[in-house]
Amino acid sequence: MIELQNVHKAFGDNKVLQGVNLTIQTGESMVIIGGSGTGKSVLLKSVLGLIKPDSGVIKLDGQDVATAERDAFLARFGMLFQGGALFDSLPVWQNVAFRLLRGSLKRPIEEARAIAIEKLRRVGLKSAVADLFPAELSGGMQKRVGLARAIAAEPEIIFFDEPTTGLDPIMAGVINELIREIVVEMGATAMTITHDMSSVRAIADKVAMLHDGIIQWTGPVAKLDDSGDPYLDQFIHGRAEGPIEAVR
Amino acid sequence: MTTLLFPVAAVGRTTLMILATIGQIAIYAGQTISHMFRPPFYFKEFIHAVMTIGYFSLPVVGMTAFFTGGALALQIYAGGARFNAEAVVPSIVAIGMARELGPVMGGLMVAARVASSIAAEIGTMKVTEQIDALVTLSTHPMKYLTVPRVLAATLAVPVLVAVGDLIGIMGGYVVGVTRLDFNSSAYLHNTVDFLEFIDVFSGLVKGAAFGFIVALMGCYYGMNSGRGAQGVGKATKSAVVAASVLILASNYLLTELFFSA
Numbered sequence: 001m002i003e004l005q006n007v008h009k010a011f012g013d014n015k016v017l018q019g020v021n022l023t024i025q026t027g028e029s030m031v032i033i034g035g036s037g038t039g040k041s042v043l044l045k046s047v048l049g050l051i052k053p054d055s056g057v058i059k060l061d062g063q064d065v066a067t068a069e070r071d072a073f074l075a076r077f078g079m080l081f082q083g084g085a086l087f088d089s090l091p092v093w094q095n096v097a098f099r100l101l102r103g104s105l106k107r108p109i110e111e112a113r114a115i116a117i118e119k120l121r122r123v124g125l126k127s128a129v130a131d132l133f134p135a136e137l138s139g140g141m142q143k144r145v146g147l148a149r150a151i152a153a154e155p156e157i158i159f160f161d162e163p164t165t166g167l168d169p170i171m172a173g174v175i176n177e178l179i180r181e182i183v184v185e186m187g188a189t190a191m192t193i194t195h196d197m198s199s200v201r202a203i204a205d206k207v208a209m210l211h212d213g214i215i216q217w218t219g220p221v222a223k224l225d226d227s228g229d230p231y232l233d234q235f236i237h238g239r240a241e242g243p244i245e246a247v248r
Numbered sequence: 249m250t251t252l253l254f255p256v257a258a259v260g261r262t263t264l265m266i267l268a269t270i271g272q273i274a275i276y277a278g279q280t281i282s283h284m285f286r287p288p289f290y291f292k293e294f295i296h297a298v299m300t301i302g303y304f305s306l307p308v309v310g311m312t313a314f315f316t317g318g319a320l321a322l323q324i325y326a327g328g329a330r331f332n333a334e335a336v337v338p339s340i341v342a343i344g345m346a347r348e349l350g351p352v353m354g355g356l357m358v359a360a361r362v363a364s365s366i367a368a369e370i371g372t373m374k375v376t377e378q379i380d381a382l383v384t385l386s387t388h389p390m391k392y393l394t395v396p397r398v399l400a401a402t403l404a405v406p407v408l409v410a411v412g413d414l415i416g417i418m419g420g421y422v423v424g425v426t427r428l429d430f431n432s433s434a435y436l437h438n439t440v441d442f443l444e445f446i447d448v449f450s451g452l453v454k455g456a457a458f459g460f461i462v463a464l465m466g467c468y469y470g471m472n473s474g475r476g477a478q479g480v481g482k483a484t485k486s487a488v489v490a491a492s493v494l495i496l497a498s499n500y501l502l503t504e505l506f507f508s509a
Binding site for chain 2: 045048049050070071074075077078079081082083085086087088098099102103104105149
């Protein structure tokens with residue numbers, strides 16, 4: 001279980017998180033929505049320790065992540081980055097098996113390659129892709145490779161940062177389905193940040209909306225359309241009029 | 249009155265910024281050295297860095313050294329002729345290359361080639377979240393990116409300097425024999441006879457220091473790159489400028505250390 005208690009983060013005068021409280025149960029798929037620049041990525045990176053919150057507590061299974069042993073803590077996570085964040089200098093299979101080629105999860109090279117190819121197959125890519133370099137792949141393929149890397153070490157928790165950004169609607173649908181299938185199959189806890197409503201409906205068990213640095217609304221995905229929350233209503237229907245100020 | 253103070257405030261701000269940067273670089277250098285002695289070690293990345301920084305810099309360092317040696321021979325001959333000291337050309341070329349021009353020219357060429365490429369590569373990795381990805385994959389970016397490059401440059405640049413010294417002396421020899429009518433055998437004898445161990449050794453130590461500086465600046469500015477293409481461009485420029493200035497400053501300090509009366 002991931003718990004965020006009164007988390008604050010500011011960059012200079014820009015107060016991004018202003019007291020975020022959120023709980024994600026084990027095995028649950030939580031999707032965090034919100035407009036651009038509302039701090040969704042900052043929230044996600046704060047959980048991973050990539051950004052240090054100014055105040056507040058983030059706990060994983062009851063333990064404060066700030067005091068957790070870093071390697072053991074990170075070994076429980078997989079993450080799909082917005083742009084894929086694949087390492088240009090490494091072939092695809094080494095990107096996927098990165099964690100399995102070094103550190104505490106190190107495996108023999110043949111075994112690591114076999115696992116990488118299996119994970120590539122799981123995300124719908126052929127083994128021929130394994131020896132290509134990331135620059136030789138399309139955006140959709142890069143996302144799939146990123147997804148394969150995120151699940152390569154079979155993590156308990158997977159984070160997805162804007163998984164469908166920059167993809168055409170069909171490829172976005174494919175990635176959404178893959179994410180849902182993999183999360184269910186692995187029984188993993190998932191936290192996704194997005195402003196793509198088709199992703200929300202495809203991936204989420206629960207939804208949280210981040211606005212003005214706090215969680216404005218949270219509830220099951222089934223309640224999304226009749227929440228009664230004016231902020232959420234405006235956001236999910238993409239209306240220019242409403243409590244959320246639209247910059248024109 | 250306030251308007252009059254603007255230039256003073258600007259100088260003050262710049263001074264504070266420079267001092268803060270020096271402090272940050274010193275901390276970064278300390279952390280890099282400390283990580284060199286703590287596992288895990290990324291041997292494959294180290295070998296790759298040795299090839300990129302050392303082996304692939306050989307052509308540019310070699311060409312620079314050859315033409316510098318040749319020009320040095322011409323200058324010393326022309327200057328020496330004013331007081332009938334043309335005969336010192338071989339020894340001054342050798343000493344000049346080994347002590348000063350080999351390491352400094354080699355260091356500056358490596359700074360231009362390597363500091364820029366390291367800063368651009370790491371800066372792009374930062375902008376495209378690859379550094380964050382490394383962290384989530386339980387890999388310390390300093391251990392994986394900085395340590396192999398800094399270690400490789402510290403060890404490879406002295407070798408480049410040694411090769412550059414030889415090529416530079418050869419450049420002087422070619423000009424001396426073909427343009428200045430020196431006897432081939434006498435030129436070589438004069439070169440070897442007057443060259444001392446400290447001349448070569450000081451140049452190699454300078455090479456190691458310059459290699460450390462070049463890779464450190466590339467990594468530091470790459471890791472602290474701003475967002476977007478402009479951020480990476482600025483990081484690249486800053487890395488080359490800082491590396492070049494530090495090479496020249498540390499060259500003076502090392503020369504004081506080795507040769508002050």
